[in-house]
Amino acid sequence: MTFNFIHVPKTAGTSFRKSLENKLGSEAIAYDYGRFVDETHDLIREGVYKGSVYDMREQLAQFSLIAGHVPLTKYAPVTGVSRCIAFVREPVQRTYSDYLHNKKHFGYKGSIEEYLKRPAHRNRQFTHLSGVPLAAIGFIGLTERYSDSLALLGYQFPSLQVEELSLNTHRRNIxxxxxxxxxxxxxxxxxxxxxxxxxxQAKALFEQRYALYQNKKAIQRGMITRVLKHKIVGWLAGAEPGEVQAVHGEANEVAARARAVEYRPAVAGWGIERDGFVGFTLHNNEVDMHECRVRIANTDVFLTGP
Structure with missing residues (x-):
């Protein structure tokens, strides 16, 4: 099983990367930090940059982890989106940290306003993680909740239970x-x-998943994709099929139930769990489904969208 760590700059990724090395061993990791960066694995430098991910997909799948400052969509076709991992950080803090990093290591002399005139310095988290709905990504941690994030990650993926380190930061406290x-x-x-x-959105998703972890529930990810007068359509991914409920009123009266086992071709193309059999349709011809919310059964977690 190969994981894809999307290392968004200045989100505690260096600390996390070292923890992964200690857990998995450096030989089990293929780094991609750019063609001319020493840390980039030879297979990627020679095979991917001189060829393509397609050419190297079987060799890449032999590693436990692919990681680097690259967008999710580069290696998600190899690992599947369900095994993609990322951390995000409050945007003002992340951007300012990125700015300080460039001043310290690359001699940047301009103001933050001048720094942000370059498109490459703006919306870097969105740039790295766009391409699929955020809810589809296997794991999203928060830098501000780093310890809790590692606990959730280890619960969700036991093979990735790692120790907490704090590296590459201007502050003692990450x-x-x-x-x-x-x-x-x-x-x-x-x-x-x-x-x-x-x-x-990432904060809301994290709180939902962390609540599932605290209550020893299975981690499930999903979203609503369409709401009609008497129908709600969506998907719910996880290792096993889950049940969703359409509820309404102050008492959350159940108007409809469904198992998430319908095939969704578009979602399957992202490399989601269960080969794309994650869809659900909630029907009730006597209830206006626009007035309903969708809850994961036996939890207090509600899906959002579209």
């Missing part, structure tokens, strides 16, 4: 915040609108 002026904060927010929206 979760400590940079002091940023109100003016710079507004500049950063204005330049990272997509990251702001992504982070808000």
């Amino acid at each position: 979760k400590a915040e940079h002091k940023i002026s109100d003016e710079d904060r507004e500049i950063i927010l204005a330049a990272n609108d997509k990251d702001v929206a992504l982070y808000a």
Whole structure:
């Protein structure tokens, strides 16, 4: 089983990467930090950059982990989106940390406003993780909840139970915040609108999954894709088929139930669990389904979308 760690810069990825090396062994990891970066594995430098992921897909699948500063969509076809892993961070803090990193290591002399005029420096989390719905990604941790994130990861994927390290940070505490002026904060927010929206969604998803972990429930991911007058359509992924319920009213009265076992070709193409048999359809001809919410059965977790 091969995992794909999408290392978004300045999200505690270096610390996490070292923990993975200690757990899996460096020989089991294929890094991709760019064609001309020493850390990049020879197979990727020679095979992927001079050829393609397609050419190397069987060899890449022999590793336990593929990792690097590359978008999710580069290696998700090898691992499947269900085995993609990423950490995200509050956008203002992440961007400012990225800015300081460039000042310290690359001699950047300009202001944060000038730094963000380059498109490559804006919405970097969105750029790395776009291509599939955020809910489909196998694991998303939060830098600000790093210890909790590692606990959730180990619960969800026992082979990835790792020790906590803190490396490559300007601060002793990886979760400590940079002091940023109100003016710079507004500049950063204005330049990272997509990251702001992504982070808000990631936080909500993390809280849902962490609640499942605390209650010793199976980790399930899903979303609503369509709502009609008497029908709700969506998908729910996990190792085993789960049940969803359409509920309405203050008492959450159940209007419909369904197992998530319908085939969804588009979702299957992402490399989701159960070969894409993750769909559900909730029907009730006597209830306006626009007034319903969709709950994972036996939990307090509600799906969102579209």
